[in-house]
Amino acid sequence: MGVAGSFPGYAGRPTGPVMDRDEADRALARLGAEHEAVESSLLALQDHAGRRLLEGADLTGVTKERWAAAEQAITLLWVYFDAYTGALASAREIRSRRRHPGKDDLVALTDLLRGEAVTVGNAQAAASGPSLTGPARLSERFTLEELVSRMNDLYARSLDMVVASDAVWSALPARIDLLAAELRRTRSLAQSVGVRPGEHPAGDDLEEITQELTTLRVQVISDPLAFWLPGPGSAAPGGGRPDTARYDRAARALEDVRREIEAVLAVRQDAEQRLVRLRDVLSRADRTLAEARSARGEVLAKIAASEVPAVSGPPTALQERLAAASEHRRHGRWNRLSPLLDSLEREAEDELLRARESLTSVTAPLAVRAELRGRLDAYKAKVARHGLAEDPLLIERYDAARRMLWSAPCDLRVAEQAVRRYQRAAADLLTPRRPGGQGGYGDGETS
Numbered sequence: 378m379g380v381a382g383s384f385p386g387y388a389g390r391p392t393g394p395v396m397d398r399d400e401a402d403r404a405l406a407r408l409g410a411e412h413e414a415v416e417s418s419l420l421a422l423q424d425h426a427g428r429r430l431l432e433g434a435d436l437t438g439v440t441k442e443r444w445a446a447a448e449q450a451i452t453l454l455w456v457y458f459d460a461y462t463g464a465l466a467s468a469r470e471i472r473s474r475r476r477h478p479g480k481d482d483l484v485a486l487t488d489l490l491r492g493e494a495v496t497v498g499n500a501q502a503a504a505s506g507p508s509l510t511g512p513a514r515l516s517e518r519f520t521l522e523e524l525v526s527r528m529n530d531l532y533a534r535s536l537d538m539v540v541a542s543d544a545v546w547s548a549l550p551a552r553i554d555l556l557a558a559e560l561r562r563t564r565s566l567a568q569s570v571g572v573r574p575g576e577h578p579a580g581d582d583l584e585e586i587t588q589e590l591t592t593l594r595v596q597v598i599s600d601p602l603a604f605w606l607p608g609p610g611s612a613a614p615g616g617g618r619p620d621t622a623r624y625d626r627a628a629r630a631l632e633d634v635r636r637e638i639e640a641v642l643a644v645r646q647d648a649e650q651r652l653v654r655l656r657d658v659l660s661r662a663d664r665t666l667a668e669a670r671s672a673r674g675e676v677l678a679k680i681a682a683s684e685v686p687a688v689s690g691p692p693t694a695l696q697e698r699l700a701a702a703s704e705h706r707r708h709g710r711w712n713r714l715s716p717l718l719d720s721l722e723r724e725a726e727d728e729l730l731r732a733r734e735s736l737t738s739v740t741a742p743l744a745v746r747a748e749l750r751g752r753l754d755a756y757k758a759k760v761a762r763h764g765l766a767e768d769p770l771l772i773e774r775y776d777a778a779r780r781m782l783w784s785a786p787c788d789l790r791v792a793e794q795a796v797r798r799y800q801r802a803a804a805d806l807l808t809p810r811r812p813g814g815q816g817g818y819g820d821g822e823t824s
Contacts, residue, residue, distance in 0.1 A: 394487075398478060401486045405468060408490065411525055412465055418532055419458060422451065425536075427543025438600035440542060447538045450531045456497060457528050464495045464521060493518040538602070541617060545601035548619040553594045556628055560586060563635050570641045570711040577712045579637045582630060589627050644715040648706045651718050655699055658725040663691045665732035673739045680742040681786035688735055692728050695721065745789055750782050753796050760803050768806060774799040 431444050468489040488494050498516045564583055574580040597604055608616035669688045676685050698721055705714040757775055760766055778795035
């Protein structure tokens, strides 16, 4: 504990001018106010929740190192404060002796209030080596102002460490616990739809998030300062904020998993409707392929010299996968059903489109024959409107084209040529003769 310096007969001379009574009274008032402020701060630090938590915590890492230094600083603070209190009490005792202090009293007051009159012992110096404030010494001498400055520095460093630790403990563990509770609910939901580690990626993600939160909480409790980001340019104690980067990553990962599990739940709710739609799409594809196969037989029987594409059979692989999807639904394997339904829906639509394209390709020759028949009859009607239906050439060419188009098998290439000959003959008859008696026949068609 610090003690005030001795003043034998107060014969010593202060280093500066001797204070008068008013100066001494003002100095005592100022130092008394500083004493009260320091005492209040020390008591507040002593009662700080963060300090109490640090005293009882099993610390590790940077927090353990800084708390060991802070504890030493707080102990030294009280030593300095006791020395300050003793020196201030001595000065007040001298001033209280007389209403109007004499020269010796003023010299003693000046020495106490301005000189290096406070000696602070350092009992731990020999055992602990260098101190917080420099090389180890058995004692140090201070002026009261120097002592206040030293206490302010130690207090600010100690309070900064305590406030930062308390801020991390106030922010992160509670948030981690809330996220862990949400994680437990999500795990329970995941298990209800078959999302488990080793069976589904989301299950593996949940396992990783669980391990991360467990590890993070232990580290935050034992080493809070490892999760503290000091504020740039801030000199105030506790200037900064908790580092929540790892917590934020875990929260985002859990949100992603939660959305994926909700998608699986949605599959469970509308799985039957989707399976019914799938069966309907595949059934329509089968019927279309059956129609294409039937049409191909008709085309081969009625159309000659035509390339008719082959028609594939029904998609047995899709039917097998559809049966597997029904089994997944029956046994509640929703995590397997979800991706299977997604792929089946895409492939079933592709299969229906392929079946329709196959039917269109197969029936194309029949469409060509129907178009030629329609064109032939349209020209016959046009010729009849102009009173040329009995023209021998037209009758001959019409009959030839009609026999080709209404016979089986029909050679489309030859039939198309016959229709064109009939068109040209009709066009020649329908074209007006040119002035001067020249014939108006031509090879062009008229509409």
